[in-house]
Amino acid sequence: xxxxxxHSEPAERTLERVMTLTRDLLERAQAGDWEDxxxxxxRRDAALHALLDPEPxxxxxxxxxPLAELQAMDRQLIAxxxxxxxxxxxxxxxxxRGRKSARAYLGQ
Numbered sequence: 001x002x003x004x005x006x007h008s009e010p011a012e013r014t015l016e017r018v019m020t021l022t023r024d025l026l027e028r029a030q031a032g033d034w035e036d037x038x039x040x041x042x043r044r045d046a047a048l049h050a051l052l053d054p055e056p057x058x059x060x061x062x063x064x065x066p067l068a069e070l071q072a073m074d075r076q077l078i079a080x081x082x083x084x085x086x087x088x089x090x091x092x093x094x095x096x097r098g099r100k101s102a103r104a105y106l107g108q
Contacts, residue, residue, distance in 0.1 A: 009050070011051060011057035011058045012058070014047055014050055014051045014057070015051055015058060015062075015063075015066055017047050018044060018047045018048050018051060018066075018070070019066060019069070019070070021040065021043055021044035021047060022044055022070055022073050022074070022077075023073065024040065025037070025040055025041060025044060025073075025077060026073050026076055026077055026080075028040070029076075029077055029080040029081065029084075030080065032084075034084060037081075048070075
């Protein structure tokens with residue numbers, strides 16, 4: 001069985017995996033570990049889609065609390081990724097300014 005989750009996997013297990021993958025994403029983002037974030041997010045998203053698409057595989061009452069927790073973690077992830085994006089933009093601007101200054105100094 002692959003890591004993305006399939007409809008052959010029990011729905012409760014898929015839900016547990018979605019929660020675990022999301023917590024892992026959040027912990028890594030909080031620690032500043034962005035190395036394989038896109039791949040991990042893709043695995044989480046695939047498992048979430050396997051759970052909910054085209055129809056939820058668990059009753060609404062069973063999904064209500066976990067989905068609320070997922071939304072809260074996603075809000076934190078969005079804030080962290082936006083902060084990381086802004087930091088990287090600033091670093092890139094500083095690098096570009098440094099190169100421009102160096103070229104001007106060298107007369108190029």
